[in-house]
Amino acid sequence: MKTITPFVAASLFTSLVGGTACTPGDTDPKGDPQEIAIPFVARVGDEAFACGDSYAGIGKDAVTITPGDLRFYVFDVTVIDDAGNDVAVTLVDDTFQKDGAALLDFEDGTGACDTGSPDVNTAIRGTIPAGTTMTAVRFTIGLPERLNHLDATVAEAPFNIPSMWWAWASGYKFMKIEAINDADDVTYFHQGSTGCDGTPADGFTCAYANRATVELALTSAQDIALDIKPLFADVDVEAPLAEGNGLRGCMSFGGDPDCASMFGAVGITYEDGEGAPTQAVFSATSR
């Protein structure tokens, strides 16, 4: 390993003393960056989401389901201030957040949420420049390309969860939401980039990005509500499957009949994998 130059050593010392990762506000004369937490509340229609609970009226035929999973990654989290400026949120690194991305996790391993993990993470945590007033928030669901082609076996948390990963080329499941009907059949929503190819040496490319960017008017007195009922609205979660088709719901890959409506619900056009102008899942709600 090369010797560290005095310049670099000084920078390292400064950042060590400063604590968290650098932010644009580091040199702001107003003072230290302020902490911000952007909380989410998960719902199924009007009811609070909870593993182990049952919810009626879900799906095309309005049947009863219990949740199986609700986790998703976000990155590029941006606060819009009262002058209309974009202010980047610097995410704090911890078990659920790393290198500018966060895993939000609403399932606690109970009921039919068979993940083996009781931990939940329902807020994005980071810092913004002191004195910023939030009027809106913007975030992208998923992982950026630079984080989407790791090996979950060796990656750091939160990128080392095998069930949130597909493979090197296809990357991570950006959203993993599952509903289970009374016959114990699972309806899946596994969203991620598709049409991917490559090797670690050559790099990876994906034909369909499948990343939704959500923007909501939001103040510090509000939470982001995440309602999964619209996600399943046009999906048949109950009828027997067609011959040879073992999967209910959408796993993002081509030719999947439920993907158009499920992608549309989170704001992606299934045909081209690009953002759509509307989404039905996220909204602002007063605390």
Next chain:
Amino acid sequence: MKRVSKIILLALLSTACVPSPDDTVDIDDVSDLPWAQPTYFPRPRIPTDNPPTLEKLTLGRALFHDVRLSENETQSCASCHLVERAFSDGKRLPTGSTGDLVPRNSMGLANVAWATSLTWANPLLTTLEGQALVPLFADHPDPIELGIATAVDDVEARLAADADISAAFVAAFGDDDDAVTIEHAVQAIATYERSLVSGDSKYDRYFNGGDSEALTDLEKQGLQLFFSERAECYHCHGGAFFTSAIVTADSVVTERGFENNGLYDVDDAALPGEHLGLFNVTAVDKDRGRFKVPGLRNVGVTGPYMHDGSVATLEDVVAHYVKGGALSAHQNPLVKTLDLTAAEQTALVAFLRALTDDTFIAP
């Protein structure tokens, strides 16, 4: 990991505004382990009460091959775990030292240090130290394997009477009257088993080593299919170890790693109970017919396949999945009929054979 260190160094040198170092222990540092592993493998999770040393590893290798660890001195661990078969035995089902048939196919031991649990369907056996007690002590009504349940003192006395082995116990565990014990033997064997690291196949040279000629065109076609929605294999058999049933030193969430791959219709009342797998431990209905997802490295030499050795060849395995298995209501929905041509199935088998690590299986 060297790769990560270089990235941090580059970040330091290239920007005035540097990220602060992670304040946790560097779990990627494997320099203390008495075995080598590829840089693309993570650090395994090792019980804190059995830190690995070269002395334990050496003793463990000797004991693994030592028939004195069976009551009648006819079998050792190696009797059912042969190196040239990646530590499986080439039989449908093994036979114990007293002639009992064991109803489970002998599992290969490559990369067993990263297994979430040991044996085919027991989520409670989470350490190699715990698993080793099973073949050593199993007794009727379970099939006898090494059969030392009533002979612990005899086995310890045999080993203690051997000057070389005694010296190895002392070197590994210290110089006192209690050096030669079954407990220490188990710790040594577990350490040896953790060193059974396999990561140097033709696939690795192609994928991790950047050698674009390491795989034939047929094998590359098989690789594409394996990691695609055409064959769906990677959903359960993905990642560096070709199974999702992996735990590392850094794992926050541990996958259970048990699946029903449609080998049998578990709702058939005539099906013998031993094919219910995980259900026999958990008594949870959705666990009927679930078995641990084995890693596929060296799968070309670990046949016959499945928990009961009932699928003879890799061609038969692929045919099983193309058919959709038993089309049972309990099987994982990703086990469904596959639309693969005969040529594509041949490519898949070729790829699976390319997962063999010739260095690992060399005697």
